[in-house]
Amino acid sequence: MYKYDEVDHRLVRERVAQFRDQTRRFLAGELSEDEFRPLRLMNGLYVQRHAPMLRVAIPYGHLNSTQLRKLAHIARTYDRGYGHFTTRQNIQFNWPALETVPDILAELAEVEMHAIQTSGNCVRNTTTDAFAGVAADELIDGRAYCEIIRQWSTLHPEFAYLPRKFKIAVSGSQQDRAATWVHDIGLHVVRNDAGEVGFRVIVGGGLGRTPMVGKVVREFLPPRHLLTYLDAVLRVYNRFGRRDNKYKARIKILVQAMTVEAFAAKVEDEWLHLKDGPSTLSDADVAYYAAFFTDPAYETLAVNPAEFVAKQQAEPAFARWLERNTHGHKQAGYRSVVLSLKKTGVPPGDITAAQMDVAADMADRYSFGELRVAHEQNLILPDVKESDLYQVWLLAKEHGFATPNIGLLTDIICCPGGDFCSLANARSIPVAEAIQRKFDDLDYLFDLGDIDCNFSGCMNACGHHHIGNIGILGVDKNGEEWYQITLGGSQGNQAAIGKVIGPSFAQADVPTAFEKIMKLYLEQRLAGERFIETVRRIGLEPFRERVYAKLD
Structure with a gap:
């Protein structure tokens, strides 16, 4: 994995010292809340329902054992003894005291970690396939490009105050395991007819209030042009993206309003001024970063000893x-x-x-x-x-790591919800637990097979509920917590946005609704058919009829 050089170390140390002084000035009353807000956000610090929340960057999801032990130390010393891994491959601490955050950042710097740009209207943590470098279906190991993007985007002066937050994902495998179709920019490694490796560039995906699957703006981008093309996309967004309405400020809204053809044309026009410029990647550039991601000392082993x-x-x-x-x-x-x-x-x-x-x-x-x-x-x-x-x-x-439910219904992706987040409309954690308890019979769970279940406590969709085969969204009804269910969403090569099946449910009724959905699936599925395949084949109406049969 990537190791800091002296420039990296100095940059992160200086950032910590800068934020330490900013925090001191805020606590002393020398900075107002409005003045402090953008400063703390650029260092990963939110104000949640009960306490500050610090989001620590884990670039493209890579950790070494020393870093994980440091995170454990921080959890014990500055928090309540635990952390929370997010869908952005980061970790959040939910209970740090504001005055201790600079100390946490200083400790992170000791192990080559930071919280820079984990929030705010900037380019966030670049994500990728968690199996990058070891997956059997990989075309190339894309981690070197993830690191190149990370270094290009960190503290980039032109893109520090974008119209809205911006997320990039990279997939180097035949099967997209990085949800690239629902990112602001998705990069797929592909081969052209000549056998050359490059990137398919997808722009305008995203979830939240207006969920959209991204659109291809360039079928093949040679790797040497990666940064200049990303510059062109960001410049077009920075120039034309809306700043008058945060709900319409994401690049997906701009692409939809312009049409993908018009947006791609503007990117090409901007790229004319950047192509083959100083940010063009040489073979030596790529080789330098690829050298950080070489294989470990594998042994020659027999399969299935x-x-x-x-x-x-x-x-x-x-x-x-x-x-x-x-x-x-x-x-x-x-x-x-x-x-x-x-x-x-x-x-x-x-x-x-x-x-x-x-x-x-x-x-x-x-x-x-x-x-x-x-x-x-x-x-x-x-x-x-x-x-x-x-x-x-x-x-x-x-040690509690062996629940054999990966890819099954109880392997729920879930945001912290209303128990922590001040933006949430409803709690997610107790409802997720109720679903897990309803389907705690492992034999039954295995019979149901692969099912992605995603849960978000509000429309910001931190739990990616739109792309769950079953999605749950917490909604507010006159000050009460209710839950909306969607079916048919998926990530991967056939990414799709789920559709709402009907009126929302009270908290106590959600597990029962799930039970009805599963019973209908077992009745209707064909041999070897997965849940999402059954939903696509028979449509949503049979599920709606079954779920609301006694509620209509």
Whole structure:
């Protein structure tokens, strides 16, 4: 993974010192709330319902064990002993005291971490496939380009005050696991007819109040032109994006208003002034950053060693965990392990300081000291020998990481909701737990198969509810919490926005609605058909009729 040079270290240290003085001045009454707000936002600090919230950047979801131990230390020392992983592959601390935030940032700087641009109207954390570099279906490892984008966008003077926040995602694999179609810019690695590798550029995706799937503005962009083309897109957005209405300020609204053809034409016109300019990437530039992402010292191993196979046959629970919580690897004899943060009774994405320490130890012992944060809010050990998987499973069980539900209904993506966020209309955590308890029977859960369930406490869609096969949105009805259900959303290569099935539900009725949806699915599905495929085949009306049969 990327290692800071002296320029990086100095920049982050100076940023900490700058914010320390800004915080001192605010607490002393020398800065007003309005003056302090943009300063704290550019350093990842929000004001939530009960306390400040600090969002720490985890660039493209990469962590090493030393960094995770530092996060554990911060959780114990400055917070309430836990953190929350987000759909942006970052971590949030929900209870720091304002006066301690500069100290937290100083400690983060010791391990090459920061909170710069994790909020505010700027380019946010670039995200990618959590299995980048180890996935068997990868065309190229896109992490070098993620780092190039991160360095280009961090404190970029031209894009520090955009009309609205801006998010970029990169996918280097055949299967899009980075939700690129619902980002402001999505970059797909592709090959052209000549076999050359480049990027398909997608612009104008996004969720929130006006969810949209992005549109292709360029089918093939040679990698050397990546930064100049991104500059052109951002310049067009910065010039023409609306600033009079924050709900209409995202680039998706601009692309829709202009039409994608007109927007792409303006980008091409702007690019004429930038193409082949100083920001053009040379082969040496790319090679320099790619050198930070070389393979670890893999061993030559047999696939499915005899003892490993015997353990699966002897312990069905281990075999079930392997099926759901491990992922194929490009290197024979290895797998990636997903440490589930979706145990029933625990807020999805939450992790305690003790668990962070355990996960760091597991990474050191079994995965070359590296971990990944998935946008599904789980942790990943990317490089585990098959012969070590049984011991990893035992440790995962002991420390609450082994719930075998990855990709299943209870692997819920969920924002913190009204328990923490001042923007939320409704709580999400207790409703997510109620759904998990309703479907806690693992045999039944496995029979249901792959189902993406996403939950947001408000229209900002931090839980990506629009692209869940089943989505839940918290809404406010006369000061009471209600919940709207959507069906048919999906991420990946067939990204789609879900549709509302009908009137919203009271909190107590949500698990029952889910139960009715699942029963109809089991009645209607064809052999081997996944939930989303059944929804697409039969449409929403049968589900609506079943769910509201006793409510109409």
